[in-house]
Amino acid sequence: MPKRGGVAIVGAAESDLGAVAAWMSPIDLMAQGVQRALEDAGLGLADVDGVFCATTQARTSAMSLVEYLGVPNVYTDSTIVGGSSFEIHVAHAHAALEAGLCNVAVIAYGSTQRTVGRRAASVREYNPYETPFRPFLPATAYALAASRHMHHFGTTREQLAEVAVAARQWALLNPAAWEKKPLTIADVLNARPISDPFTVRDCCLVTDGGGAIVMTTTERARDMKKPPVAVLGWGQSITHASITSMPDLTHTGAIASGARAYAMAGLQPSDINVLALYDAFTINTVLFLEDLGFCKKGEGGPFVAGGRIAPAGALAVNTNGGGLSYCHPGMYGLFLLIEAVRQLRTECGERQVEGANTALVHGNGGVLSAQATVILGTPATI
DSSP: OOOTTSEEEEEEEEOSOBSOOTTOOHHHHHHHHHHHHHHHHTOOGGGOOEEEEEOTTOTTHHHHHHHHHTOTTOEEEOOOBTBTHHHHHHHHHHHHHHTTSOSEEEEEEEEOHHHHOHHHHOOOOOOTTTGGGOOOTTHHHHHHHHHHHHHHHOOOHHHHHHHHHHHHHHHTTOTTOSOOSOOOHHHHHTSOEEETTEEGGGBOOOOBEEEEEEEEEHHHHTTSSSOOEEEEEEEEEEOOSSGGGOSOTTOOTHHHHHHHHHHHHTOOGGGOOEEEEOOSBHHHHHHHHHHTTSSOTTOHHHHHGGGTTSTTSSSEEOTTOHHHHTOOOSOOHHHHHHHHHHHHTTOOGGGOOTTOOEEEEEEEETTTTEEEEEEEEOGGGO
């Protein structure tokens, strides 16, 4: 098992976000993110000997990015399991750095799904058990989980709407966020229907964007430009691929991935100051709060009510505005890591969480399929 705190994130940056310039490619955005993240770390391309990346718009993304950056012979990994790929890349980079396979690793993502169109950016594979019924994926899959949660636990539409409202309140404190208008529970409930019980405000944004983080050993991180953010623990779980094969629509693989991350970090939910949860849909936040131990199973709806996860609430969740209001370029997991790093380095301005020393990042891939949890901390936590 790699050592707790043996590696650190030393650079983090977004590429251009929202609707990017015409003719920019996903690899352009990856390279832009890498350049900015290296600058953030006080490093250059000559220092990079590990490249980790994923995107739905390039089958051989690592090969393309290595060529673009001009860094031949580096260690590469292009594992792709949807939006949680980048949390898994953190685990893989941790292992590679400790094994001496590389010394400075970059993890990058890029997507132009808004400008080229979502269908062009991500072609959905034919599924003989689902495709004939013409589900509107991924929304229909997550709506199925939401409906089951509502039926089994009494979760209400208003409680799901609280997730979207809280995300918007955080986004209004983030200059980089796509959404700039206040949002109410009534706005969520009365918005355009997408897939029952969801309206469009229960669903993530469709934007372009990308970014990168830089990782190295903790020993080398002490000499970097900014305070390092230690990788304390991580875990992953893949339970299914298709929503019709999900073992239980109300219990996700976050239960297992979170348990592994907590065990490695030597922490528990009460030790976490900031949460960055993959909120592609409002039900995600409810499910992950339950499965990661912040409330009991079935109590996620009441838990988020009353603004508990909003800026003035008791628990800081998705402080950048999340995939619901900040940005969501197809796969969102890298942006969770970027925000967690910034919170732990106290760089978040109006949305800064006071006294943040630990952050839990949770990525989600597929249709609640691939779960990956990473726990980060300041140098004081090692």
